[in-house]
Amino acid sequence: DAGVTQSPTHLIKTRGQQVTLRCSPKSGHDTVSWYQQALGQGPQFIFQYYEEEERQRGNFPDRFSGHQFPNYSSELNVNALLLGDSALYLCASSLASGTGTFFGPGTRLTVL
């Protein structure tokens, strides 16, 4: 049973560019959430998708947007990158009626 998978593993961008990160949820899961983990910090909730709609959002600007596809996979898009966007981006999946959230290995984004 494959767990949560994310791509790419690492990414380097420059300020002002745009980036797209991808996530496939654990088999059977229908809910995908994205988190940002800056160096030395705990993960911070960005948003959650269920049934292809954004269900809940954290305190992140509109530069952060997402999408969920019919097969439950998801993308996180960040526009107009800032140096402060450098972080580990974690995708997590869960079942809408479930009892736990499972995390992927993350995508390390470096903005120069």
Next chain:
Amino acid sequence: AQSVTQLDSQVPVFEEAPVELRCNYSSSVSVYLFWYVQYPNQGLQLLLKYLSGSTLVESINGFEAEFNKSQTSFHLRKPSVHISDTAEYFCAVSPSGYQKVTFGIGTKLQVIP
């Protein structure tokens, strides 16, 4: 809204010694409680969770945590640590098993040979 406080940012401990990582939470609603572990350059792995029932929960690798509602705590313990336990540990809460998870700042456990 929920919040999590992990009282120790770093905990050094000698191999085979016991350890306790402290966690307190705040919430206006009932929550599920979790401990996640993060090894260097890796994602988060669920270590154990409290949903309801017995207040003492255990993981497969010897860790246990006890939910204390009156003290709003969920401390993580292990009676004898191993070098391989060196990692960062995050306490977390969620209103349910699938909603937004709120994390603490993390505690780095360093096991000394």
